[in-house]
Amino acid sequence: MAVDPQAAHSAHDNGLLAYAAQGSQQAAAGQGMHWPRGVPADFASQAMMAAPMQAHRTGDEYMLPLDFVASLRSVAPFVTLLRAISFKQRAYCTIAYEGIRFTAEDSRTVQAKAYLPKSLFREFRWSDNTPLAEDEELSFMVDIRMLGECLTIFGGQQQSSGSAAPDDPHGAAAAPAPAAAASASPVSLQLSYPKAGGELTLLLQDGSVVTACNLSTYDNEPITDLHAVFGDRPIISKIIMKSDWLKTAFAEIDDTSSDLTLTIAPQHPFLRISASGLAGESELDYPRDTEVLESFSCTVPSRNKYKFSMLNPCLKALGMSTKTSIRVNEIGILSMQFMIHLAASQISFVDYVVLPIEEAN
């Protein structure tokens, strides 16, 4: 198709007119800063301003760059989930049809995934108002510690869930905290990310005060999906239990222990967690009682060792969770799924997969 370059150019000019006007207003407002007009105004227009304004040429047409846009009434659940997996500085972020997923990993041995389901969001779409197709996916790497700092810029309400949970496996205050957060006037969030990649833009609003954050992202490095590796082999045991029972075990274990042994068998001791450290050995047996193990199935007895330092990252998520599902596959890979109550009766899950120590025998 032949296009008159002059016509295409003028179309381009017209298309950008609205934004150019915004741009000049912005420059007048203050020495190159992004000043959101009429705060609290419509977030969408602000997001547009904060995003880089370039037109991309696709084929013969000029088009405005497309952004992914999502908004949350309250930033609290996002903060809670991010905190659950923040054992590394950077994490992989995937925006897909089902929601947003963060994956953190350490030493190619432990991998954690946190999900922000689409249902949690008030908006979840492209900037031209079309929904994400099932096969559309954006993925990038982001500094989750910085992201956490940005999300808690207004502080306060998110702090509660973290303070009790991270280092104290008892985490007694962990469960009621998100509920308390919901009662305070929530800090809302609008997030946007260019389809073509670039900066992650966050707009947080607390009453009439707005904070804009532009966070650089990194290209995705390829990683092995340990969750897929786990699924490749048949699962031999499945347990669902209240997280409190597991928290007790982790509180009991001497933290000088270098590794931890998990024994699961169809008959006694059913579930045994043992570890030995400088202060001595500890061994915990769980009875096969529905009070303790809500669901228990085991086809083949197994005994596997895991590095304690690789289980440590799970403790934050465990502390925040109410229920835990433990699964072990044929080759001893451990999968733990923590059910975490977010604000307003929302539930989400954080998945961990931990590889066992290869026994040299």
Place this chain on the structure above:
Amino acid sequence: MRMRTKITHPSVLMKLGHTLERLHKQWIFHLTPDRLHFTVSKADFQTGVQVWAQLSTDTLFEDYRIESASDNHIWLEVNGDHLLRALKSGSKSVQMIMRLSKKEGLPVLSFTITNQSRTGKLVILVQDVPVRVISPEKTEEFREPVAPEPDVHILMPPILTLRTIAERMKSISQRLILSANMGGQLTMSVSNDIVKVQTFFNDLINPQLDPTQVDVATHPSTGRSRTEFAEAEVDIRDFIKFVQCYQLHPSKILCCINERHCLIFYVVVGDDDDGDKLDDRFGSLTYRIPLRAR
């Protein structure tokens, strides 16, 4: 030189002390018949935060008597920790008396604190805080300098909001850019190699200038476009030192940006009037934060 008074509100003095503590350990006390002035002793205010506080003696003291050869003014230098300890002992007292006296030839601020024990008996505690008396001719360096005329002046948002934001921003960068205009807008901004964070406040008040104090017509903020921002880059740790004044429950804080010299915060306590007039009868603190070059 004589000074004796009952301290009716040791807690107010204590909060003021906690606010100043972060700045410097040595404090300058300047007592006059109607005002108690505080400053921290730091010779060069170009390099750090400087603060001048003044509280009305009526709100703090009772039966206050002061006499001196220099117009009934007394200047003292005191160690902040020592003073705070004495004030702490008096925080739940029935009566607290402060007087200037001499012990073994050295000047002290002597606190006589009457506490009530659980059984109702009165326990008297005397705490002496050593002081250095500053002679009138050496007080010049501790006097509050004339503030440069601000390019923009604006009332700050609630101090607790500022405090939370500043604490978070500290983990992002050491430099904070504060900018404001005469149209009620104020921005706090920090950035590092990977993130840029800006917080925007709108609908703030730019108080009217007092024509009895300044020449409104020639004041830099008068002829300025409402949308034009004035910007100040400061060390965020300096800003956090200022934010410590939340402990005094300030009623109003005026921010004055002078783009060439400094950032000044004028913190008013005890003025519950909603208007945009600043009433410092009860007390006020002036923070002067040096600008940092980019």
